[in-house]
Amino acid sequence: MDFPTHTSAKLDETTKNLLNPDLLTNSEASAMESLDYDYIDSPLVLSEKKRLFQSSTYLMLLNVKLWVVTFLIGFITAMFGVFIDFVTNTIIKYKIILADMAYIHTQGAYWFPYIVLLSSNIILVGISSALVLWFAPAGGGSGIPEVKCYLNGIKVPEILRLRTLFVKSVGVILTVSGGLACGNEGPMIHIGSMVAAGISQGKSSTVPLVNTPVFTEFRNDHDKRDFVSGGAAAGIAGAFGAPIGGTLFSLEEGSSFWNQALTWRTFFCAVVAGFTLNTFLSGVRTHNWSPDDTSPSFQITDTSPTYSIPHVPFFILIGALGGILGSIFNQLNKLLMQFRKRINRMKIFRWLEALIIAGITATISFSVCYLAPGCVSIGNSTSTDDITFRDVGWYCGPGEKNQMAALFLGSGELSVKSLFNDNTFMSHTLLIYAVLYYLLSLITLGIAAPSGLLVPCLAVGGAYGRLIGQWLQPIMSDVNVHTFALVGAASFLGGTARMTISLCVILIETTGSVQRGLPIMVTLMVAKWVGDYFIHGIYDIHIELKKIPLLEWDPDHEMSDVRAEEIMADHVIWLYDVEKVLKIHTILQKTTHNGYPIISKDEVFQGLILRSQLVTLLYKRAFQNSKAPEEIPLVDLSEFSKYYPRSPGIESVQIYREDEDKFIDLRPYMNRTPYVIHNNATVERVFRLFRTMGLRHLPVINEKARIVGMITRRDLYNFQAKRNKNKLDRARKRRKSPNIEDVQYIEGQHSLNGISESTKLLSD
Amino acid sequence: MDFPTHTSAKLDETTKNLLNPDLLTNSEASAMESLDYDYIDSPLVLSEKKRLFQSSTYLMLLNVKLWVVTFLIGFITAMFGVFIDFVTNTIIKYKIILADMAYIHTQGAYWFPYIVLLSSNIILVGISSALVLWFAPAGGGSGIPEVKCYLNGIKVPEILRLRTLFVKSVGVILTVSGGLACGNEGPMIHIGSMVAAGISQGKSSTVPLVNTPVFTEFRNDHDKRDFVSGGAAAGIAGAFGAPIGGTLFSLEEGSSFWNQALTWRTFFCAVVAGFTLNTFLSGVRTHNWSPDDTSPSFQITDTSPTYSIPHVPFFILIGALGGILGSIFNQLNKLLMQFRKRINRMKIFRWLEALIIAGITATISFSVCYLAPGCVSIGNSTSTDDITFRDVGWYCGPGEKNQMAALFLGSGELSVKSLFNDNTFMSHTLLIYAVLYYLLSLITLGIAAPSGLLVPCLAVGGAYGRLIGQWLQPIMSDVNVHTFALVGAASFLGGTARMTISLCVILIETTGSVQRGLPIMVTLMVAKWVGDYFIHGIYDIHIELKKIPLLEWDPDHEMSDVRAEEIMADHVIWLYDVEKVLKIHTILQKTTHNGYPIISKDEVFQGLILRSQLVTLLYKRAFQNSKAPEEIPLVDLSEFSKYYPRSPGIESVQIYREDEDKFIDLRPYMNRTPYVIHNNATVERVFRLFRTMGLRHLPVINEKARIVGMITRRDLYNFQAKRNKNKLDRARKRRKSPNIEDVQYIEGQHSLNGISESTKLLSD
Missing domain, CATH: 1.10.3080.10 (Clc chloride channel)
Incomplete structure (x- = not known):
């Protein structure tokens, strides 16, 4: 099944020209597929649904299963x-x-x-x-x-x-x-x-x-x-x-x-x-088995007045500080990740890196405990650190405890709890802890091991928040250092992660401190605003570094000025509703798309079919000799989900020569009524539809109901990526693809010259 | 400008046949219009957007305004x-x-x-x-x-x-x-x-x-x-x-x-x-001006262990009880509202009703305080009720307080607070209060005066929850009556109002009691499940009684078996993209639709225009003598929002005879790329698109891009209403509208015979 070299080369060139080095490449994109969140409304699916939904037992059972699984x-x-x-x-x-x-x-x-x-x-x-x-x-x-x-x-x-x-x-x-x-x-x-x-x-x-x-x-x-x-x-x-x-x-x-x-x-x-x-x-x-016995993770037990109006400007300042420190953290970690990507090509290097970071962390932690123990009387500490260096003194006098060791050598959770609750902290302990833990968290984030950032952020923020509170105590009356610790924690976590409402509620729930809700909210909002001015949140940065095409929540202003046809992929590869086996097989081999539009003989858009469906149809040999529709669909619905979440690749399908001229009637299997968009619609409108409906493929239709393009996540992502780089004008040039001569253009209908020719050659 | 009687009559009949006595009538529906949440992507709007968005000052100012207003x-x-x-x-x-x-x-x-x-x-x-x-x-x-x-x-x-x-x-x-x-x-x-x-x-x-x-x-x-x-x-x-x-x-x-x-x-x-x-x-x-001084509205100050595992089944039972009591409450209130609707035709009756209910409430409240005072020692009561009958004893001995009076004669908020916090309540006080306040809330809900249901529900539920807690105290150890009061309040409010997450968070925030979060959640969920089995939530019932076409959150199973064309209004009244002044005027006078599809000369769907836009165009006399497009749109964008939220009625527009044959070019003003749906799409798909995008009009398009129908909120609402009445088959019959002969049917295009004829008559 060799293709004549020239058409194959042409095809490759066509594909290549769709790509842009700055943007997502095809192979990256296919490794990161979109979910098929939209339902496939094919006749096969709908008749099955109808059959099933008529049975109230089925519906009840489905509901029971749903809740049991949940x-x-x-x-x-x-x-x-x-x-x-x-x-x-x-x-x-x-x-x-x-x-x-x-x-x-x-x-x-x-x-x-x-x-x-x-x-x-x-x-x-x-x-x-x-x-x-x-x-x-x-x-x-x-x-x-x-x-x-x-x-x-x-x-x-x-x-x-x-x-x-x-x-x-x-x-x-x-x-x-x-x-x-x-x-x-x-x-x-x-x-x-x-x-x-x-x-x-x-x-x-x-x-x-x-x-x-x-x-x-x-x-x-x-x-x-x-x-x-x-x-x-x-x-x-x-x-x-x-x-x-x-x-x-x-x-x-x-x-x-x-x-x-x-x-x-x-x-x-x-x-x-x-x-x-x-x-x-x-x-x-x-051993009490009582859900109430377990207080919230970081419960703040202090019950004195939590804050008053004069503190609010300081909360705002701490929020801004958190935004700035968080942004620096994110920027440094981004540079570190890029550096790692360049040097860590072998797994063994990544492993050694983890070992070295473990060694550095242990060395720094222990040295600090030795050099600057921060000894406090045991009575001033919460009882939560009883697994740490309490009984043996650890470079402190009798009846004292090494607070630095409690912070550094216990679990992060306990450190946060003690920052939120302990009555005494020496300023230098807090300062050293905040600085060092900031740096340690920075290098730890991104190593090849499971590791979460939330608790370290709370610890760092809690330390500097508390420090600020302690500094303010001589100046202002009624400063509650516990509140300041919590506000600091919120500010730094907000400044790095940028989650807002969820983070706020998480902090309220875990500290059990509804009264501090308003300071937390105010701080989080300021931290997010300040942080967003400088750089993205840390999760978004890691997503960008991994080149995952995450779409933003909302469309941008620029999108109202660009049309669907300017960003769509216009080399549409379509199939007829009743299509030759060989052509389907060839197209699946030669292209990597995951959805193909289907048109009727008179070139009107008919629907959409997924690659996995086509492969299944070929695999199950749903072939017929004529173009006439069959009474009963040849492939059962269950076949299509049999291999979910993986689907067999096209390379696993073997087509016999005698089958090549047979047909597959795609109509029972295709989604006949996908959401479509007009080629003249703004990208803003496209974005809203695509995002809100959780789409994977959005066919672009012209006035005459002909398919003129396809929009996928990649197109929208690339548009946003380009806009971020102020290369908006380039987005527009894309439409005038240089390889337009490869494509036969007839009245709003595109056909990929290479493929139809090669198909003809083989079927002849 | 009289129409020949026969066409006018025909038209009225056509309109009438679209209606069904069980369903929303046209006049009701037009009083309850949908929001135009979707943007109008007209050339005029888009070019204005482009102009404005190029100015970064404008964008910044817009942003500032947005936050200032917020x-x-x-x-x-x-x-x-x-x-x-x-x-x-x-x-x-x-x-x-x-x-x-x-x-x-x-x-x-x-x-x-x-x-x-x-x-x-x-x-x-x-x-x-x-x-x-x-x-x-x-x-x-x-x-x-x-x-x-x-x-x-x-x-x-x-x-x-x-x-x-x-x-x-x-x-x-x-x-x-x-x-x-x-x-x-x-x-x-x-x-x-x-x-x-x-x-x-x-x-x-x-x-x-x-x-x-x-x-x-x-x-x-x-x-x-x-x-x-x-x-x-x-x-x-x-x-x-x-x-x-x-x-x-x-x-x-x-x-x-x-x-x-x-x-x-x-x-x-x-x-x-x-x-x-x-x-x-x-x-x-x-006089302290400290935000922390004001504890949450219903703060629970008790700090003893809040609950343990053996209490959980009782929380579930209380949840179920709340669901049942709430459903009964809703059902009784529904009957009461229907009764009210029938008898209270005159405002004076409604006023007298309010006076009588005020009298009944005062009489019952006071009599109970007199007959069953529930005297407790003042020390056992929270200090929150200091504006009530504390100093003078009120039918109680010295050093005692009339707790029934505190519950009945203070504000509802204080009653809830005292139910959640007081150390002692006599069982009979709680029982009498719960029963009577249940009845009083029931008759109060729906009177002609501003009145909220949330606090009475909390009070009733708090009373019976606490009562159950007190009954359990001899049987089980460590029963916390404060928790039981809160759980009872959650159960009854959940059983009537059926809000879930928001209510849960509101209760946690207002009681300042994160530890009780899990019992509240469990209770609320059970109450909602049990309640939903019997009857809708109270707000939904009042919405139904007011015949407001509220759409449910999610589509139902039945919707996957019905097609868009089966529920759409198929008497589509369309306009050409360049249309005669008289025809527009006539259509606006003769129909009540709020959106009109626009088609081109070759009958291809072009876009959508709103009634208010058409009226403005007529009012501003955006007339031209030929069909050729004008260089500059004749009406400025600001004109269209000038009278927002009201728009001038068609009756305010006077058309001179010499203008009747002129044209309006609708293309600059219409939404050229509204979301559309295929006539063969399932109603489920229609519903998702309509709801998620916040649409008002959804044009239904056939394969050949011809408009074949329109779907509005009313169609979806009526479908759901009918389904609720098990009249699904009737929904299907609607498609074969008896008045189909009034409509000239040419290849997927509908024209309203009456109107085009009458227009012709006049323009001739």
């Missing part, structure tokens, strides 16, 4: 949270007992406890990083950028695999207990999403044995994405115990295409997770 | 809240001082204090009701149903007027201080919406003098609706001090068409309102 997602995600929390704290505890013994053994020397901590941290982080690098690369980092993208409508490869779930949950335990400047909250969001995907699909690509046919109804992009929304919310509920914040996170990230019923389900999922977490954590910790 | 909405709404709170409490205080004096004067007799209370209550309610009935009928009730409808995309007449704002805010003070079983929270949401509409428009239809040209950019349905979302949120923030809950309320009700930037603005608006309220309330109450 419940399970919440429950199991929270169990992951309980497990991770328990094991992490246990490892840290024994690690510190070891170090305590070394300290006692050497009677307060530096080197022995240091060696113990250094080696144990390097081992823990080394295993975690190795797991990620050689077993499941998608398990690295926090996973929030990937979940954001998924909710935004993009399939990022591998992120929802069982294998990734395993690595992420084991890895995050090792990384956090390995003393790195990171937390488990981000990974928990990812874990929740993976649990949701796994349970709702009832099967695993990693372990083929796991395959229950109970939930086959949910094996499609639409339902899977909806469950993942719930899972992400459950992840936050299972990490922070913040179900409302979790629901809002999913809503904030996924609200471009959303519906009200989904809010309700997501909320239920998060409530189940929150309830399970509280109950089991209290059981594990206090 | 700030002002939050601030002023909260000031309304402060004012209402302060005046209401002052009136109640003096009323009770009067009654106290009467009590002391008669040395504990029944009749004198009763007469004082009765007469003052009747006077207060009488004024309030008279204001509503004779000055601004849209000011009655809570206003939540109307705000819901507005956010849903429906213009309900009069609800955003300055006059309504005045009546609502004065009226709610009088009603609440008049002792009725109602609160001011619902009206505050309405007040916030009105403030938002007023400020963003910068003019008033009630007082023409109020007309500032600063914010003319926002004089369109899109921006106005977005500001109202913020205002509603600010209303909740300004009533409860719950900014996050307020934002979620707007999001929950308006999220079918929403964007992320709007979340951010709504949140800002609510935060400003919350901050303002707390600051000024603390200033007014304690």
Whole structure:
């Protein structure tokens, strides 16, 4: 099945010219496919729906399944949270007992406890990083950028695999207990999403044995994405115990295409997770099994007046400071990531990097505890740090405690809790901690191991917020340092991550401090405003670095001045509604598109068919000898979702020579009424339709109902990318593609010359 | 300009046959127009946008205005809240001082204090009701149903007027201080919406003098609706001090068409309102001007363990009870409303009804305080009820207080606070209060005066929740009656109103009790599930009774089996892109549609134009003698929004005989690229597009790009209404409209015979 060389070359050239080095390339784009969130309204699907929906038993059963799956997602995600929390704290505890013994053994020397901590941290982080690098690369980092993208409508490869779930949950335990400047909250969001995907699909690509046919109804992009929304919310509920914040996170990230019923389900999922977490954590910790015993993660117990009007300007200033510090953090991390990308070509380098960072973190942490212990009387500290260096003094006098060690060597969660709650902190302790932890978080973010940014941000912000509060105390009356610590934490997290409402609610829920809601909100808003002036949020930066075509929430002003036809791909490759087998096969081999418009004999747009559907039709040999329609569709609906989420590639399909001239009637399978847009519509309108409906392909139609182009996520993303680079004029030039001579242009209809010729050659 | 009688009659008949007595009638529908949320992408608008957006000063100024308006909405709404709170409490205080004096004067007799209370209550309610009935009928009730409808995309007449704002805010003070079983929270949401509409428009239809040209950019349905979302949120923030809950309320009700930037603005608006309220309330109450001094409205100060696992089944049972009691409440209120509608034809009857209900409420309240005082030691009561019958004993012994009087005769807010916080309640007090207040709320809801349902629901639910808690105390250890009171309140409010996430957050914010978040959520979910099994939420019931075509959030299963062409209005009245003046005038006179499709000479769909645009074009005499396009559009863009939100009626336009044969070129003014749908698309798809994009008119196009029908809110609403009545098959029959012979059917193009004939007659 060789093509004549010249047409093949021509075709390649055509394809090449569609690309622009600045922009997404085809191969990148095909690795990051969009979700098929829109329903396929094909006659086959609709008649099946009609049949099923007539049975009220079916509808009831579907509903029951929906809620059972949602419940399970919440429950199991929270169990992951309980497990991770328990094991992490246990490892840290024994690690510190070891170090305590070394300290006692050497009677307060530096080197022995240091060696113990250094080696144990390097081992823990080394295993975690190795797991990620050689077993499941998608398990690295926090996973929030990937979940954001998924909710935004993009399939990022591998992120929802069982294998990734395993690595992420084991890895995050090792990384956090390995003393790195990171937390488990981000990974928990990812874990929740993976649990949701796994349970709702009832099967695993990693372990083929796991395959229950109970939930086959949910094996499609639409339902899977909806469950993942719930899972992400459950992840936050299972990490922070913040179900409302979790629901809002999913809503904030996924609200471009959303519906009200989904809010309700997501909320239920998060409530189940929150309830399970509280109950089991209290059981594990206090053997009391009472959900109320577990106070919110970072509960602020202080009950004095929280703030007064004269403090508000300082909150605003702290918000601005958070915006600036966050922007610097983001910019530095961006440069670091770019540097990493250039030098870390081999996995072993990435692994060594993780080890080195673990070593640096351990060395700096320990040295600071030794050199600037910040000894305070034990009575002034909260009881939350009882697993840290309390009993042995650690370079402090009797009855004193090394507060620096409590901050640096315990878990990040405990540091935040102590920053929010402890009565005394020396200023220099806070200053040193804030600066060093800022730098450590900076280098940790982006290593090849599961690691979350939320807790480090709270710790850094909490430290400088509290410091500012302490500085203000002599000047102003009634300064509440706990409030200032919380405000600082909000400002820095807001300045880096830029989540707004969800973050605000998460902080309120986790601190149990509704009274401080208004200061948090004000600070967050200022931090976001200031930060947005300089640079994007950290998650968006990582998404950009990974070249994932995330679409923004809203259209820009410039979009009202550009038309659909100026950004669309105008080399449309279409099929007839009854099409020759060979032509379909050739087109699938020669192009990488995922959707093909279908036209009738008189060239009127008829509908849209997906690549995966076409491959299935070829694979199942749904061939007929004449063009006349068959009474019954030749392929059953279930065949199309059989291999979901993967679909067989075209290379797996073999066409026999005697089949080449046969036909496939595409009409029963295609989406006959996709949303379409007029070629003259503004890009703003295109954007709204595309985003709000969660589309993957948007056919562009002219006045006479002829298809003249296709718009995909890539076109909109490239438009936004170019605008960001002030290259708007280039977007316009694209329409006059230099290879227009390759394309036969007849009255609003495009045909790809190469393909139709080669098809003719072969079929002749 | 008389039409020959026969065509006119025919036309009327045609129109009549589109209607169905069960369904919305034309006149009802035209009183409840949809918002034009979608942008008009006409050449005129786009070129103006292009011109404006090139100026970065303009964009910056626009942005500044946007945030200034948002700030002002939050601030002023909260000031309304402060004012209402302060005046209401002052009136109640003096009323009770009067009654106290009467009590002391008669040395504990029944009749004198009763007469004082009765007469003052009747006077207060009488004024309030008279204001509503004779000055601004849209000011009655809570206003939540109307705000819901507005956010849903429906213009309900009069609800955003300055006059309504005045009546609502004065009226709610009088009603609440008049002792009725109602609160001011619902009206505050309405007040916030009105403030938002007023400020963003910068003019008033009630007082023409109020007309500032600063914010003319926002004089369109899109921006106005977005500001109202913020205002509603600010209303909740300004009533409860719950900014996050307020934002979620707007999001929950308006999220079918929403964007992320709007979340951010709504949140800002609510935060400003919350901050303002707390600051000024603390200033007014304690002269301290510290936002933290004002604890959340219903703060629960109890700090003992809030709940444990064995209580959870009881929370679920209370949730179910709330669902059942709420459903009964809704059903009874529905019957009452229907009864009211039948008998209360004259305003005076409605006024007398309000007076009678005020009398009944005063009589029952006072009699109960006299007959079953529920005397408790003052020490066991919270200090929040210091304006009630504390000093004089009121039928109780010395050192005791009449708790029934505190519940019944103070404001609803104080009752809720005391139910959530007081240490002692006699069981019979709670039982009597719950039953009587349930009945009083039931008859109060729907009277002709501003009155909110939220607080009475909390009070009733709080009473029975607490009662159940007290009953359980001997059986179970560690029962926290405060938690049970809160759970009961959540259950009953959830069972009547059926708001979920927003209500949950509102309760958490107002009680300051994050620990009780999970019980509240569980209870609310159960209450909603149980309630939804029986009957709609109370707001939806009132919306149905008012025949407002509220569309549901999500499509139903049945919609996937019906096609657009089966529900569309197929008597399409179209215009040519260059159309005769007389024809336009005639069509506007003879039809009530608000949007008209435009076709070209070769009958291809070209775009959509609104009635208001056509009237303006006629009014401004944008006439030309030939069909050739003019260089410059004849009417300026600003003319079209000049009279917003009203537009001049067609009856105000006079066409001279010499103009009748002239033409209007509609192309510069029409929306050239509206969203369209294929006639074969499922109603599910139609519904999604219509709802998500906030459409008003959806042209239905066939394969050949010919217009074959129009779908409006009414069609979708009627489809849902019919489905609810199991009359699905009737929906299908509609397509074969009996009057099809009136319509000339040529290849996918409809022309209204009557009109084209009559036009011909006249123009000849």
